[in-house]
Every structure is written in structure tokens, then in C-alpha cells.
Amino acid sequence: MSTREASTADDPIIESFDQLVAPMIRGEKPAADWRIGTEHEKLVYKRDDHRAPSYDEPCGIRDLLKGLEQFGWSPVEEGGNVIALKGADGAISLEPAGQLELSGAPLENLHQTCAETGRHLEQVKAVGEKCGVGYLGLGMWPDKTREELPVMPKGRYDIMLRHMPRVGNLGLDMMLRTCTIQVNLDYSSEADMVQKFRTSLALQPLATALFANSPFTEGKPNGYLSYRSHIWSDTDPARTGMLPFVFEDGFGYGRWAEYMLDVPMYFVFRDGKYIDAAGLSFRDFLDGKLSVLPGERPRASDWWDHLSTAFPEVRLKSFLEMRGADGGPWSRICALPAFWVGLLYDQSALDAAWDLVKGWTMEEREALRSAAPRLALDAPVPGGHNLRDIAREALAIAHKGLAARARLNSSGDNETGFLDTLDEIVASGKVPAQRLLDAYHGEWNGDISRVYEQSF
Template sequence: MARDADDATPISSRRELVEWLESGLKNPSSRLKVGTEHEKIGFYKETRAPVPYENGGIRALIEGLEASLGWTAIFDRDQPIGLYDPEGGAAISIEPGGQFELSGAPLDSLHDTKVELDAHFRAVAAIAQPLGVSFLDLGASPKWSRAETPVMPKQRYQIMSAYMPKVGALGLDMMFRTATIQANLDFTSEADMVRKYRAALALQPVVTALFANSPFMDGKPTGALSQRSIIWRDTDAARTGMLPFVFEDGMGFERYVDYALDVPMYFVKRAGVYHDVAGASFRDLLAGRLPQLPGERATISDWANHLSTIFPEARLKTYLEMRGADGGPAEHILALPALFVGLFYDATALDGALELASGWTGEEREELRAVVPFQALQSRIKGRGLREVALDMLALARGGLQRRALRAANGADESVYLAPLEAIAETGRPLAVERLEAYNGRWGRSVDPSFEECVLL
């Protein structure tokens, strides 16, 4: 999440909440955009210690980037907690444990995404290297305990940290010790949104299998290939999961609003202060009868911020957000948006994606999500190996990208960004498998070499 919304326009009806989602509808004749987000776990190269906020840490990174990029600082009280580009729409933010995030701008092509990512890495490296800071390309912190992980000075995270243990055993691990890659995609109508949302949710377990890259925690293997995915399954059932209602008749913007209204709130932000209302109902805020803030009524920013605290495997805002991938190397950061641009922005590919998962029941989707963190592409659904499903999905995406025919200066179309996923699907071996083999071999059953070999920049 780059920054909390700050629109004080009052709202008082369910219809206005629906209209806010509908405001994301894009003209089908215009080029649809793609946004890419990624988190990376920082560490000090000399000591392999986590990077705190103060003392030449995260704050120094933010302030250095503010000076070099000229972006606008985002503050929580008097603490700089991020930056945003007022021209292009990109932002830099920090997750609870100091994970450093780029929320990319909405861009026309994956070639533009690569340019954005390369520029971000250059800018961060110029500030981080003199500080002795580097970043892991793993989806979970491999060594430090939760107690050893720094805490960032954001009010919303304080509220979430107090609430998480009440609703799940692993929510604090999600907050402080995981990292992800996400892709944001447009829709052109309510029907288009529903089709894309169904394909997105059904295929997220396949994405988790391809991107599995979090096999270590607390200095040892966890027994899983994607520990990050396991953590999400025991975070907070009220705001996570595969959303069976999306596949039911009647799915649309109104149905999603009804779901979101029943997800408990975390906070209400007023004049820079985050009021802890954890567990409260947005319906009460909408009606002006929230017990913690009597008479206070909902605003557009309240709704936008509330939606940002809902964490299903694919999320609806004014765009669709893909959330199934572990953090990883630069080529994976480009591969996730490539996969979904190929599937979603070509009619033939989207038809194929829906057909690929059309026979899967809700129970089968849930079973797949449960086994994928352990078995990755060796999982099975409906009698098929998930590796076969992944190969079919990638072939559909490649076809969609080739038909888009958007070329870089060297003549390559956007399908080149699928190459790392195609290699994983061909072999059935996600990064986690290779890294576990290294752990049991040349690493000498230590995660310390990951700070040398699993480095993003």
C-alpha cells in the first residue's frame, strides 16, 4: 500500500460505495494500463542484520531518495514513511518490518514497466550502497525472528499489530516477515471485471506455485516452498482467501461492496491521526453511529482505506490486484504483470484462461490453495498436474502478448518477460526448490549464504 487516501468527500449511502468502484471503469477503446508493485527485504551487507528505521536505515533511504528523485514526502505525524511522484503516479512506501516497496505507476506496456523498474533500482542502489544496505530477493525473511525484526513508525501498523493476534496465528509474520510482487490490471465494464476476477482468483494458486520462493524462516527450512502463502492462510479469515461468492451468480460491484462492508475495520484517519476502531463495522461509520467516534461519518478516503485492508488472493479496488506471488528477482517482478497482461488484455487469452479453470469447484480451488505451498507445480487438480495447467496458462499469456505486438526498441514483444516462468513450468522447479537444494548442499545447511546469493540489489 503506497499511501492512505486523503479525500474528505462525505458519503452516506451504499450506492456511493458502488460508484467508487465503478469509477475505475476504463474506455475499452483506450489502451489499458498495468501497474506493478514489489516489496524487498533490506539488510546490512556487513552484519546481515535487518535495517531499522533510524540510524542510517529506512529513514535515510527515504530522505536520500526524496533528494535525488524530487518526489514528495509522505509523513506519518513527523516521520517520513514514503514518497510519491506527483507527475507519474508511482510511490515508495514501507511495510511494517521495513520491507521497501515500489508501487509503480499505471503504464502502457511491459517495456515501460522494465524502464520504471531499472530506474528504481538505480536510484535505490545509489542511496543504499553508501549506507551498506542491500536487499533480498526472497518472499520471506530467512533468518531473523519476529522479535529481531524492526518496527516501522506507522500508526496503522500499530493498530493492525494489536488486532492481528486476535484473528489468526500468523498475521504478525505476514506483516513483518514477508514480501510480495503484485500486478494491477484494468477492467472496461462490470461484466469484464467479473470475468477477470474469476480467472484471477482461480489461477492464483498456479501463480503461487510458479513464484514459490519463501522456503526459509528463523534460520531453517519451514517444510514449505511458499511459507508466505501458508502465513496468509492463518492471518484473518474475515479478510483473506479465495472469495467463493465471486464465482456465484449475481457477482458484480454491489456484491463486492456487501462483502467489504462486512469485513471488520482497522482504523479511521482524521487530521493525520489514526483512530483505533479495530473490529468495528463500516456500516456503522456509514450511518454515523460508530461507537468509537460518535457522529463521525464516512468519507471517500475511509472507504478507499478500508478496501486497502482487505487481503484476498485477488483484490478489487478501482482496478484488479493480483496477490499470489512471493517476492523474487527482477525478472519475476516483470513476469507477473506480463502473465496477467497477456491473459487479461486479449479476448482469446481471457476466454482460454476462464476455460482452463471452468471445471474447478470451489472445494477443489480451496484444496489446491492448501497444497500448493508445499507441492507447488507437483500439485494436482481435477486429475491434472499443476505443471500442465501452468504450461497451458503461459501459452495463453504468450499468445495474448504476441497479439498485442507492443515492441521494445530491439524489436522484442512483451512475451519475452514470460521466459523465467516458462523455464520454471518446463522443469517444474520454482526458485524455492533450487534454494533448498543449495541449503542442503553448498550452503552447508545454513541460510547465511542467502545474503550473498539471493540478492536483488
Template sequence: MSIPQSGGGPIEHHDQLAEYLEKGCKPKEDWRIGTEHEKFGYCKDTHKPLPYEGERSIQAVLEGLRDRHGWSPLVESGKLIGLEKDGANISLEPGGQLELSGAPLETIHQTCDEVNQHLRDVKDISDKIGVGFLGLGAAPEWTHDQMPLMPKGRYKLMDSYMQKVGTMGTSMMRRTCTVQVNLDFGSEADMVQKMRVALALQPVATALFANSPFFEGKPNGQKSWRSYIWRHLDDARTGMLPFVFDEGFGFEAWVQYVLDVPMYFVYRDGQYIDALGQSFRDFLKGELPALPGETPLMSDWADHLTTVFPEARVKQFIEMRGADGGPWRRLCALPAFWVGLMYDQSALDAAWDLVKDWDEETRWALRVGGGEQGLQAQVGKINMNDLAREVLDISRAGLKARAKPGLGGMVADERHFLHALEDSVETGMAPADELLELYNGEWNGDLSKIYDAFSY
């Protein structure tokens, strides 16, 4: 979940909203890769989720990373709620999920090195205090009441609001984890093409990374329960955004969409001011009930952009948001999957050719199918596993064309990071299928086995 934004003076005219997004345009040589992933912490002896405070806690892990591995603290109202170092951030999701938001890096080799170092550091601290971390898309056993709400003002407001819209908002906040990648664009036209491909193919990522077949201690009937949660959350700020495929879509169309999303808060002087359900359009006119007479700052606009949660999101970069959190190898596979599709023009064109004739109903059905059946989904004539294989072929070609070597030139490019996904399409099994096979076989219905088997 995003940290408060900063910088920028008052918004004096409407055009500044789109101009803020347009400032994200970069020449191709400056495109970077930002990988984020979340994970669940738990006490090894009880398998219970970590509280915020105590000997075995989220706070203890953050303090250990600060003191032993050189991270600088981020504090809110006297509480340690995050860390920063070398362009990366460690932050807390609402239920205590620990998130690494990586630095903008040039290659998958670098971003994977970053992930690996982070997980080693977290394990160094957590092993000393009897804590483990688990990579899944949804909490396998824990109930809502067992999950602590982290001491961040943003989350307190969101928790209250989520109970009034949709049916799964508080489950999303406290009991889901994701891996995502943030990618750059070169121009408005480039953003448009990338967003259309991103939204259309997000269901393929959902199917390949499906990793949440359990909830509250039993199978839930879905391959990605996390995807189910997001489909039943808050229609005003989630979904597949059909308007992105309309003629004329661009930065201004995104502005109009975000302006129609109800606000959560305004951040002032270290405090979150309740603006739940209020309108940013009113804010622009100086008529926001939460701050009557005030007009917004650019940082308010940047904050508001972080409160929309579709399957792909535009800020000054594009976020790919459709994948479940998962095992170590897949934290590197997700950025490789999307970089291969997005950072080579021939691959991007091929991906667009693949999806450009799909209609809104097809895209939605693929989203539902990817979450429910994973790689076994069938939508009309589209078989998800066959589609995933074709998309991986395009991504692989894109990574080969990028030709970014690693290990001092010993590895020619980044294609090997796709191996985990290639294994999935060869077997037709995503991580959720492997978990269900273990649960129904070797584990004999004992879900407690998941902690030893799938912790980092």
C-alpha cells in the same frame, strides 16, 4: 501497504459504494499496468534487518532517494515514511520492507524499465551505507522480535489487532514480501470475468513464484511460506472468495463482502483513529463507536477497501496478490503473466474456459498445493506444472496479440518477459526449489550464503 486515501465528500446513500468501484471502468485503450514489489533491507556486515533510524536504516535509504534521485517526501507525525514521483510511490511495509508502487504504465517494457531504474537507484544509495536488499517471499532468518515496526499509525493499530485474530498476522506484516500487478477492467462484466480468472489461477502464480522455503533459519516444509502465512491469518478478510463465482456477482456483491469485514481505523487530520473490529455498516448509520454521530466520507470507504486481503482484490482496479517477492527477472515476469491473460479477450476467454468447471474445493486445494509443493503439486487429475505450462501458453498468446513493441521497435512484443517462468515449467523448479537445492548442496546448510547470492 496502502497509503491514506483522499478526496470525495460524505456518503449520502448506499449506491455510492458500488458507484465508487464502477468509476474504475475504462475503455481498453486506457488500460494500464501498475506493478508493485517489496524487498527486505539488511546490514551487509551483520545480515540483521534495518532499523527505521540510524546511519544504516530505512530512513537513510529514503533520505538518499529523496536527495539524490529527486523523490518528494511523504511525512507522518514528523517521520519520513514514503516518497512520490511521476505517479509512483515508495512506501514502507510494517517490518521495514521497502515497496515500490509503480506508476500506471501502458506496456511491460515500460514497467520493467521502471523497476530496473528503481533497483539501480536503491542500490546506488544502499551500497554507500553498507546496506543490501533481498528479494524473497519471507524473511529467511529473522525472528519477530528482530523486525522493527515502522512508525506509521496504521501499522500500530494493525499489529495489535493481528495478535487477536488468526495465528500469523504479525508474521505477514513484518516478515513477508510480494510482487503484485494492478490491472484495469472495462465494465462490470469484464471485472467479474477477470476476478474469477484471477482467483482461480492465483495458485498457479503462487507455485511459479514460490520463493520462501526458509523461516527462522531453516527449511519450513513449504515452497511458499508466505502463502502458508496468508492461509492462517484472518479468515474475515483473506481467502479465495467463493461468492465471486456465484451467479449475480458484481460491484454490489463486492460491497456487501467488504462491509462485513471488521474495520481497522478511520483517518482524520493526519491521525489514525482506532476503530478495530467495528462495523462500516454502523459507520454508514452514524453509529460508529470511534466517531459517534459522524457518517463516513468516500475516502473512508476507499481506505476500508484497502483492509481486505484476499488473493485478488477489487478497488477501482484489480490487484493480483498471490506471488512471493523474488529475483529481478521475476519482478517483470509477474505483470507479463497476468497482462497476457487479462488484456486480450481471446486469452481471457481461454483462461476462463480452463477454470470454469472447477469447484470451490478444487480451487482451495490448488491454493494449498501451490504453496506447499509448488510446481510439484497434484490436485486430483490436475498436475500443477502441466497447468502452469497451459496457462503460460495462453498468456504468451495474449501478449503476442497485444503486439506492444519495445526498444524502439526492435522487440516485437512482450513475450520475452515470460522466459523466467518458461524455464521453471521446463525444469519443474520454482525459485524455492533452486534455493533448497543450494541449501542442501553447495551451501552445506549455511543459510547466510543467501544474502550474497540473491541480493539485488
């Protein structure tokens, strides 16, 4: 989740609908300027007892952040606490229970993306070694209750933690117990955005299946392969889901802005503090009728903040965010952007990917979204097939898309090698969560603490 650094006092006041669609229009870039932004979270634990460290204990989360400053990162503070870092590789921030996130810089190719990921993991491991801290690449805490987890000192999280139980049963689990990998990608025009949005939204359950990596809750199998994905189905229906309107005629920037106006607010940021506006209407804010700021109208940064508070499977800001994958280890952090870049950044590949899914009805899309967290590649798809069949076709398209990009490293290799881990998953038919369950029921003999052997 994004981190605010400054007051909004100098921002222009929003006075027209054109200002609401302006961020999306500004996101348009020629293909030569398209970039790849990769975000990945990891669970932080103490090696001696596997507990999640608090923010301010010795060698806790604060000290981890401060330790990373030796690598050139600059601190970002809120209320006197360091809650994020900025640097050449993007930003390092904290999720609500201390999950550590790298929001990577916008990069030209996947070789750079994977190098950035490697640098980050080397840095956090170096600091962690001094503090007896390790990191897990999973989609969800495998053994922790909500009550066992700390809460980070960020104002927006206090507001969200209060609000989540009002609108769903699993929102607190989403905030406190989950980790994800996300990819941010560009578009050249409104029409290009629409085709990419529709294609990636329809195929998001495939990403959920391939990266499914959260089969345990509080030390036992939970009946899902991606419980993280299931959590989103009972978090907040006003800001999640498969968004049927994206597939309707007339979808574009304006329709997205209308959707966001109907998403209830969380907060307004003023004078370095978050004001609780949970459940209030941004439309009322536009009219100067927001009860917590009577007579005040929103500024451009308020709208940008609000754009970050919807959580569908794909999200539009000034770029498209792919949001369907569980957290995982280094190889899969590199594989997710490879998958989506291969499908979306070459026009022939994008057309072929859309052909895979364009005939599905909304009911079929919703059914696949519901089945993928539990069944992964065995989830049925229209036409009597399953997701494993679609995965084979989608990966073949992604390979061609990456080959067509012809982005080579110093050894002359293109980007297709980053798909190898996904090719292996499809060939075996077993997603990461199924391998964890095999170990749990086999060599681990039901001992969930063995999962910590999977740490980075």
C-alpha cells in the same frame, strides 16, 4: 499498503449505496486505456551483519528514503517522519518492518514496466551502497524472528500489530516477515471485471507456485515452498481467502461492496492521525454508530481506506489486484505482470484461460489453494493433472495474448520475452524455492547466511 497524506474534511459524506460502488464503476476504462501497475517489495539488510536496520539509526530506513530524494522523489510525512516518497515512477513506501516497496505508475506496456523496475533498483542500490545496505528478493525473511525486526513509525501499523493476534496466529508474520510482487490491472465493464476476477482468482495458486520463494523460517527449511502464501491462511479469515461468492451468479460491484461492509474495520483517519477502530463495523459507521466517532458518518476517503484493508488472493478497488506471488529478483518482477497481462488483456486469451478453470468446483479451488504453498507445481488439480500441466497451458495462452497485443519496444520485440523466466521454471519443473533448498542442502551445507548471496 497505502499511505495517507491529507485530512478527509472536504470529502463527501456517504449517504447511499451508490457511493459505495462508485469507485468500482469509475474504474471502468476502454481497452485502449488499460494500464499496468506493478508493486514489489524487498527485504532491507545491513551488509556487515545481515540485520534489518531500524527506522532512525544512522543509515537506517529514514536515511535510505531521504537518500532517494536526490532522484527526484518528494517526501511524504506522518507525525514528522518521512514514511513514503512520491515521484514520476509512482510511490515508494514502507511495509511494517521496513520492507521497501515500489508501487509503480500505471504504464501502457511491459517494456515500460521493466524499465521502471530497473530504474528503481538502480536508485535503491546506489543509496544502499553508501550506507552498507543490501536488498533481498525473497518472499519472506529467511532467518529473522519477529523480535529481531524493527517496526516503522506508521499509525495504521500500530493498530494492525495490536489487532492481528486477536484474529489469527500468523498475522504478525505477514506484516513483519513477508514480501510480495503484485500487479494491478483494469477492466472495461462490470462483466469484464467479473470474468477477470473469476479467472485470476482460480489461477492465483498457479502464480503462487511459479513464484514460490519462501522456503526458510528462522534459518531452516519450513516445509513449504511458499510459506508467505501459507501465512495468509492463518492471518484473518474475515478478510482473506478464495471468496466463493465471486463464482456465484449475481456477483458484481454490489456484491463486492456488501462483502467489504462485512470486513471488520482497522482504523479511521482524522486530522493526520489514525483512530483505532479495529474489529468495528463499517455498517455501524454508515449509521453514525461507530463507537470511536459517535454520531459521525464516513466520507468517501474512509471507504477508499477500508477497501485497502481486505487481503484476499485477488482484490477489487477501482482496478483488480493480483496478490498471490512471493517477492523475487528483477527478472521475476517483470514476469508477473507479463503473466497476468498475457492472460487477461486479450479477450481470446481471457476466454481460453477461463476455459481452463471454469469446471472446477469451489472445493477443488480451495484444495488447490491449500496445496500450492507446499507442493507448488506438483499440486494436484482436477482431472488427474498437476499444476505444472496447467502452467504449460496457461503460459501458452499468455504468450498468445501478449503477441496479440503487439506492444513493441524500440528493437521491434513484443512483450513475450518477459515470460522466459517462467517458461524455464516450467520446463525444469523446479520453482525458485526448490533451487534455494537444493543450494541449502548442497553447496551451502546448511549455512543460511549464504542466501544473502542472492541479493539484488
